[in-house]
Amino acid sequence: MKIQCRECNGKAIITSTNRLSCDFTRLYCTCRTAQCGHSFVMQLSYSHGLRPAANKLDQHLVEQMRELPPERLEALMNQLKAG
Numbered sequence: 001m002k003i004q005c006r007e008c009n010g011k012a013i014i015t016s017t018n019r020l021s022c023d024f025t026r027l028y029c030t031c032r033t034a035q036c037g038h039s040f041v042m043q044l045s046y047s048h049g050l051r052p053a054a055n056k057l058d059q060h061l062v063e064q065m066r067e068l069p070p071e072r073l074e075a076l077m078n079q080l081k082a083g
């Protein structure tokens with residue numbers, strides 16, 4: 001991950017991290033530009049998923065199928081059987 005210093009636009013590096021939860025981490029950064037040397041904290045947080053994890057896909061599909069009206073579920077099952 002590229003970190004850019006807001007003071008000089010130079011390249012900064014992550015010197016340490018503090019994972020406060022599975023969704024939120026603080027990144028302690030230091031600018032590598034010698035004349036700047038700004039050190040600062042960035043925050044990294046989980047926003048949202050785009051696709052369920054492979055190990056949760058079955059569960060996700062079952063939950064979605066439960067919300068379908070019976071006739072749509074039947075049509076879907078027939079489609080699956082037809083290949």
Ligand SMILES: [Zn+2]
Binds near residue numbers: 005008031033038
């Ligand atoms: Zn800088």
